[in-house]
Amino acid sequence: MSKKIRVLVNGARGRMGKEVVKAILNDPTLELVGAVDPAGTEEDAAVVAGLPACGVLLTGDLSDTIEASNPEVMVDFTIPQSVMGNIRIALQHKVSPVVGTTGLSEQDLQEIREWTASYETSCLIAPNFAIGALLMMRFAREASRFFPHVEIMEYHHDQKLDAPSGTAIKTAEAIQEERQKINQGHPDEEEIIAGSRGGEFEGMRIHSIRLPGLVAHQEVLFGGLGQTLTIRHDSITRESFMPGVIEAVQRIRSAKGLVYGLDKLIF
Numbered sequence: 612m613s614k615k616i617r618v619l620v621n622g623a624r625g626r627m628g629k630e631v632v633k634a635i636l637n638d639p640t641l642e643l644v645g646a647v648d649p650a651g652t653e654e655d656a657a658v659v660a661g662l663p664a665c666g667v668l669l670t671g672d673l674s675d676t677i678e679a680s681n682p683e684v685m686v687d688f689t690i691p692q693s694v695m696g697n698i699r700i701a702l703q704h705k706v707s708p709v710v711g712t713t714g715l716s717e718q719d720l721q722e723i724r725e726w727t728a729s730y731e732t733s734c735l736i737a738p739n740f741a742i743g744a745l746l747m748m749r750f751a752r753e754a755s756r757f758f759p760h761v762e763i764m765e766y767h768h769d770q771k772l773d774a775p776s777g778t779a780i781k782t783a784e785a786i787q788e789e790r791q792k793i794n795q796g797h798p799d800e801e802e803i804i805a806g807s808r809g810g811e812f813e814g815m816r817i818h819s820i821r822l823p824g825l826v827a828h829q830e831v832l833f834g835g836l837g838q839t840l841t842i843r844h845d846s847i848t849r850e851s852f853m854p855g856v857i858e859a860v861q862r863i864r865s866a867k868g869l870v871y872g873l874d875k876l877i878f
């Protein structure tokens with residue numbers, strides 16, 4: 612059997628981080644070598660994730676942990692405020708980041724692109740790792756050729772920090788690349804309550820719903836003459852993201868520079 616890929620999980624106590632720790636420990640091609648979260652509690656990462664102990668303890672400092680554990684890949688599910696710093700630290704150590712954390716701007720992506728070039732290390736930024744969500748984005752892009760009038764509704768749990776979701780932004784970008792430019796809605800429409808029409812992206816409206824009980828869901832709604840088309844994806848549990856995360860970890864070291872979107876790595 613070929614050598615296992617050495618992986619560090621950043622944000623290992625979080626909702627996604629715990630799921631990733633489990634997925635890595637259950638995959639025979641991967642080895643968990645580090646688990647970072649700010650409290651650095653020194654608890655066993657597997658126990659925190661609900662499995663029997665694996666011997667990897669939670670630590671608090673990313674640089675120190677990279678130096679001590681020598682990972683090849685860092686999986687990052689942290690928070691929008693810390694992700695840029697984390698990516699830079701990983702790249703400086705020639706560790707490839709596989710990043711699920713959302714909230715990155717176009718300018719951030721450009722900066723990461725430059726870092727990957729100067730440190731000669733690849734990096735994946737993937738706003739969504741669920742294969743069904745990638746297909747939803749692809750189908751939405753295709754549909755927008757025939758239905759240019761579109762609104763995006765994204766639904767998430769109420770602990771989410773960023774709005775709109777990374778997936779909604781990526782979907783809007785994909786549609787914008789494909790459809791003819793149009794102005795949607797009535798030219799004289801007026802918002803009686805500010806924000807009622809949602810966020811605006813290149814003439815498209817994005818609506819962000821936050822409620823307990825939700826995980827991650829999105830509808831792309833198209834309207835045409837006498838008809839509507841709805842393309843919907845639901846992540847019912849966070850396990851939905853794990854096959855994509857594992858594929859990404861296995862493939863990122865063979866990629867070059869910044870890869871934006873898991874579709875670019877696997878389709």
Ligand SMILES: NC(=O)C1=CN([C@@H]2O[C@H](COP(=O)(O)OP(=O)(O)OC[C@H]3O[C@@H](n4cnc5c(N)ncnc54)[C@H](OP(=O)(O)O)[C@@H]3O)[C@@H](O)[C@H]2O)C=CC1
Binds near residue numbers: 621625648688741
């Ligand atoms: N791409 C995808 O497919 C998906 C992306 N996401 C994205 O992943 C991110 C995480 O989501 P989720 O797991 O729900 O969030 P959580 O809040 O549950 O987890 C984030 C974790 O990161 C920790 N953290 C905060 N700052 C740092 C830091 N500097 N270094 C290391 N760890 C840190 C937090 O610790 P503490 O609580 O102590 O601050 C927390 O344990 C979000 O941006 C979300 O949008 C989520 C699902 C799928």
Ligand SMILES: O=C(O)C1=N[C@H](C(=O)O)C[C@H](O)C1
Binds near residue numbers: 713772775
């Ligand atoms: O915060 C989440 O939960 C999710 N975030 C990602 C996003 O912003 O698109 C992916 C998924 O929707 C879950």
